[in-house]
Structures are given as structure tokens and as C-alpha cells.
Amino acid sequence: MTAAPLFQDEGITYVVQADDWLSRLAEKFYGDRLAYPAIVDATNAKAAEDNSYTVIDNPDVIDIGQKLFIPTTQEASTWLASAAPGVSGQLTIYSGRSESLVGPLLDQFEQETSLDVDVRYGDTAAMAATILEEGSNSPADVYYGQDAGALGALAKAGRFVALPESILDQVEPRFRSPDGLWVGTSGRARTVVYNTDNLTEADLPDDVFGFCDSAWLGRIGWAPTNGSFQAFVTALRVIEGEDRAREWLYCIQANDPLVYSNNTAIVEAVGNGEIDAGFVNHYYLFRFLAENSDFPAANYYPRSGDVGAMVNVAGAGIIDTAGNPAAAELFVRFLLQASAQQYFNTETHEYPLSAEIPLDGQLPPLGSFNAPEIELSNLDDLEGTLQLLQEVGIL
Numbered sequence: 228m229t230a231a232p233l234f235q236d237e238g239i240t241y242v243v244q245a246d247d248w249l250s251r252l253a254e255k256f257y258g259d260r261l262a263y264p265a266i267v268d269a270t271n272a273k274a275a276e277d278n279s280y281t282v283i284d285n286p287d288v289i290d291i292g293q294k295l296f297i298p299t300t301q302e303a304s305t306w307l308a309s310a311a312p313g314v315s316g317q318l319t320i321y322s323g324r325s326e327s328l329v330g331p332l333l334d335q336f337e338q339e340t341s342l343d344v345d346v347r348y349g350d351t352a353a354m355a356a357t358i359l360e361e362g363s364n365s366p367a368d369v370y371y372g373q374d375a376g377a378l379g380a381l382a383k384a385g386r387f388v389a390l391p392e393s394i395l396d397q398v399e400p401r402f403r404s405p406d407g408l409w410v411g412t413s414g415r416a417r418t419v420v421y422n423t424d425n426l427t428e429a430d431l432p433d434d435v436f437g438f439c440d441s442a443w444l445g446r447i448g449w450a451p452t453n454g455s456f457q458a459f460v461t462a463l464r465v466i467e468g469e470d471r472a473r474e475w476l477y478c479i480q481a482n483d484p485l486v487y488s489n490n491t492a493i494v495e496a497v498g499n500g501e502i503d504a505g506f507v508n509h510y511y512l513f514r515f516l517a518e519n520s521d522f523p524a525a526n527y528y529p530r531s532g533d534v535g536a537m538v539n540v541a542g543a544g545i546i547d548t549a550g551n552p553a554a555a556e557l558f559v560r561f562l563l564q565a566s567a568q569q570y571f572n573t574e575t576h577e578y579p580l581s582a583e584i585p586l587d588g589q590l591p592p593l594g595s596f597n598a599p600e601i602e603l604s605n606l607d608d609l610e611g612t613l614q615l616l617q618e619v620g621i622l
Contacts, residue, residue, distance in 0.1 A: 238269060238302070243293040248393045249286050250560060252297070260397075260564040262303040269298040287391045317343040318554040321358060323351025323372040323454070324541060332570050336561050342554055351377045351454040352609055359384055363548050369555040371543045371562075374458040375411070378542050379607030382408040387544035388552070390559065397563050397581040402540050405604055411540030412562040413571040414578030414593065417459050418526040419535060420512055421504040422497050431504070434531040435463075438504070439478035448485040448493045448505035451621045455490065455508050455539075461612045462534045465605050469615070476619045498524045506535070510576035513589055532597030540580065540603060 241252065249263040257265075267283045273296040274280040280294050289295070322329065326348045337344040347354070351373035358365050358381060370387075372378045381387055387408040395407050402411035421431060432438060438447055450456050463472040485502055487493045493505035494512050504527075515522045529535035543562055545555040561567055568579035572587050579586075586592060616622040 238296055238298045241295045241297050243289050243291055243295060245291055247289065247291075248396065249283075249289060250393050250397070252295070253303070254565060256297050257300060257303045258565065259303075260560055265298055265303040266295055269296045269302070270294075272296075287393045314340070314551075314553045314557050315342065316551055316554065317345060318551055318558060319366045319368045320344065320346045320558065321354045321367040321370050322346055322348050323354045323370070323374075323377055324348075328575050329371075331574070332567060335566075336558060339561075340554075340557065342557075352457065355381050358386055358546065365546060365548055366550070367546045368549040368551050369543055369545055369558055371412075371541070372409075373454055373541050374539050374606070375542065375603035376458045376461050376606035376609050377454070378404070378409040378544060379604045380609055381544060381546075382406065382604070383607050386547050388547050388549075390545065391556070394556070394559055394563065399580070401603070402580050403542070404544075405602070409542050409544035410559065410563070411542040411580050411603075412559075413541050413568075413575070414538055414580055415455075415541065416509040416528065416578075416593075416596070416598065417455075417535055417537045417539070418507060418509045418528055419504050420494050420497050420507050420524050421527055422500060422502075422523055423525050424523045425500065425503050428525070428527055431527050432529070434529045434533040435506070435535040436475060436478075436533075439475065439482065441482065443482050443504075445483045445485075446503040447479070447482065448487050448496055448502040449479065450487045450489050450493060450506075451616055453489050456506065457609060457612050457616070458539055458606055459506065459534060459537065460616065461606045461608060462537050462539075462599075462601055464608070464612065464615070466534050466599055466601060473615060473619065476615070476621060480619065480621060494524060498522050508539075509590075513576040513587075516589065528591070528596035528598075530597060532599055534599055534601075536596055536598045537601060538578075538593060538598045539606075541577070 249266055250260040253263040254260045267286055270280055271282050274282045333346050355377040358367050382404055389407045390410055394410055395403055398410050490507040490511040493507050494515055496502050497505050509526050512524055512526055543559045545552055549555050563581040568581055569584055571577040572579050572584050576587055578593055
């Protein structure tokens, strides 16, 4: 359990209010959204002996004024330890998020549920492509992706099933599929990391196009093969148009940028003075600062509000051919519960999306910087981005 419950010794009757969901009530009373089936079981048991209670046939449907029976904390804990009734067996997760980032969290899920969890890690785009290639023979139950582009591509291909409203409603509409096919689990912003020994924020251009100036020749770094960079280019195409995106790629390439394999390598290069600035996701810097508070780098969110400060999401969806869809749903709910959201906040330094958790002190609140408005589901044309990168000669 993740928070002190509201009661300890005996169950209580609760009357459903507007905007109540069983998962929210489970978090309210037990500190854990995943414990909601304990409320279902207890209420249905009461209904068998007291007709003032109504049997809950669908956990996603409860009515205002309906009576629920909230069991004791111990009873809910006992349920959670043995996982949801009917949820057992193996769960296969295709993860486009690296093991170093989320491995401990997925281990926690396996320990809490006693499911046999098989996690297959890989590049976000590659794992999504694998699901498409495997077709109906894919062993994947759930896809856990690094960005909305890969999630959108699977949704567009019809490989996700609709998620319950009780999952979707935990996250703002801008951070989930408009068709209810995937949900964001944590947020990340694009940023420019810069060397604070060599530059101040005032030295940096208003937008990413400012780095086309010849003054930046040989001073910037990027990672064209990295999934988050490719999602950034996709967003550039969506917001600025194909021609403008091509123009940016050509002009940055003309400035002889140093090429790196990933965001971590870029941040390290900025800190050691190999380059002055690089295009990355916001959270990579914080790993270096955790080891050395004097690490000479800072994040810059372009003032103009262009794609250089775009907010993207990591997220999850249930595969349409899942062999264990109930376990897959349990996993998606787990990613949105308070303990997982706190993990994203403090361990991966991302933005929690479903729980009101005080932000890590180093994170600027969403809304405190000028981020562009974009429908994340429109970032699904990864193939078009790869073709553009190849056309320009970057890949």
C-alpha cells in the first residue's frame, strides 16, 4: 500500500458521489488504485445478503447514490498480495523504455501481483514494428512505449483495444489517445541542454531554428538514430510542415553537429565541454546532477514555444491479440497508481500525469515554460520521418 488508509479496523458503507471511480476510491481508502477489486468483491458479498446494495457487474460502471462496501485495509492488502481474482498466469510486456529506467518498477509490479512477467526491452520504434510484423502471432500482451509516436502508430494499425474509462479519466485528454486506445503514463519535455561554464540562457536562440546560425558551427550535438529525436522531428513536420522541417535538418547538418548514439551521451558531452549545446529530453540531465550537483549544464526551454520545448509522453496500450488482457489492464492501472507516479517523479525525473504529487524540486512545472500545443496522436508517421532523415543524409 502506498498511503495511510482512512480507516483500519472495520469496513464501512460508502455512497457513490459524482466523479467517483472504483480505482479512485481504492486510492483514497488504501493508497493504491489496484486494490479496487477488493471493493467489488466486498460489495457483491453484501448484495447477496442485503438488497440495499447492488451487484457490481462492470467495475467501470457505478452510479451516483449507489452503496458500496469498503472492506478493511487488511482485507484489501490480502487481495492485492494475491492479485485480482481471475488475473494470473504470464504477462508479456514489450517495452520501448529501457531496463535501466523502468526495470525496478516492473520488478515491483511482478512482486506485488505474483504474475509471471516477461519483459522484452528494445528501441521504442523497433518494438512497435515487431508487434506489427508478428501480426496475430505476437506474444505481446501490452506495449509500453517511450513516446506517443510509436503508440499512435500501433493505434493507427488497429493493434490496440479500447481502454476502460476508469483508466483514461485518470489522465488529461491531451496526454491520451483521443480514441481511448492508449494512455500516457509519464510526461517528458524536449529541451536544449547547454554548458553553463560557456553559456548563459541569454546566449541561446529563441527557437531551434536559431541554431542554424553559423555561430553554432561545430558546437552542437544530436542523436539522429534515437527514438526521442525522431519523435521530435515528427513533431517538427506536424507543426512547421514538411518543407520547414527539411530546411531545419539541412541547416543543422551544415553546422557540422557532433553525432551521438543517445541523449545520455549528449548531456555528458555538454558537461565535459566537448560541445556547448544539444537536443535532448529534459530528464537526462538530472541523472548527472544527482551524481554531481556542480555538473556544469542546465536545460533551456526555447522561449518562442516551438517544438524545442514540446511535451511528449511515455504510455501504454493493450494489444488486440493479448493472451492475458486482464493482466495487461492490471499493468496499465499499476503505471497510473500513486507509487508508480512517484517513481517517475523521483527516479526517472519525469512528469507524473495521473496523481497529484509534489514535483521533484528540479522540475519546472508543466505550464511554466512555453510548450507548443500538439495532438500527440498525430505523431504516428515515424516512417515518413525516417524517410526524411534518409533523404537529407542523416541516417
